[in-house]
Amino acid sequence: MYAFDFEKPKTVAEAVEALSREDAMALGGGQTLIPSLKQHLAAPSALVSLTGIAEMRGVCTGTDGALCVGGATPHAVVATEAAAKYPALAALAGNIGDPAVRNRGTIGGSLANNDPAADYPAAVLGSGATIVTNTRSIAADDFFEGLFTTALEPGEIIVEVRFPIPQRAAYAKFQQPASRFALTGVFVAKTANGVRVAVTGASENGVFRWSEAEAALSADFSAEAIEGVSVPAEGMVGDLHGTPAYRANLVKVMTQRAVRAA
């Protein structure tokens, strides 16, 4: 790793100030960023750890009934503390990586990184959650902008994620057994305004909503309802783990599994 200064502010305001320095980077749990630093894929002048900011940690219920998750909350905490209120989200968080990774990795770090095979983007997009930063609120539909790209401005911090609670929801993940990332993962949420289906791991552009399945499931929330729809292989990831056609098929299979589990 190249050398950098390490800072650990206690408040969001201090973190914003520290991040205003040229080439400073925010550090969540570091489960992606630290391996990247080791490979010299990033060379920040300073790392600003967000894990010491008490106001960004923990799970609570907002006045509107939404589940609020602090941006620096580790996956293991979400797996436990969201279990009663939003079991589908808790189950997703409890199956990210492995126990040691879940004790460090944070929801804000995962979303800001927007890895195309990460689990949390599917939950956030599938739930129609809102990403609250130090400056604004961003709807999930406007947040994810493709491979490792989000609507976040330089220095902008994910302070909280607010999840409206759906009537029914589930996440079905076909796990790449070595990395435990999603070879394809589908989050399905049935809400009063219809069904949302968000797919991670499959597309070359990262997480996306599968609108044809949403329409079919909004009319009939059953696995059979999407028997006749499919996603094209074009634009799906092809690598040694699976071809684009294989992933396209997995999208449908995992959507059906999620519907059955919801």
Added chain:
Amino acid sequence: MTKVTMTVNGRAVSGEVEGRTLLSAFLREGLGLTGTHVGCDTSQCGACVVHVDGQPVKSCTVFASDVEGASVTTIEGMANPDGTLGRVQQAFQDHHGLQCGFCTPGMVMSAAALLAENPKPTEADVRHYLEGNICRCTGYHNIVKAVLAASGQDVSGLAAE
């Protein structure tokens, strides 16, 4: 260089570190606690697992400065106060849960964390919890057996494979 202070195996310690100093490096090179092994150095193999405030983490993927003030337990802290092997360590020895031993410190730390969370795990619970710990010798069977034995469960019905 900045000074970092933490409690390691019940002892208050401090040392000078760079921002980029990993917890694994601080433990091994700063404190001489070489029981924590660095295998892959990419947070996949789990040989470097230690407990930070009671929770298992991969010490090769945590900066020492980020756990300032924390209580850290390493494999050196797992023996009984009289120096004999702790419960989990003894079970690994009794059930031949290791061959070369390189992954064992991380396995023991993860197993101890599991048993703290879930005192009577099933075989499936053990296998799921140890997903982040890789062993290239044993085929895992005797590791799982050791963890179940350490939980006080009867493992005589588990065939050796």
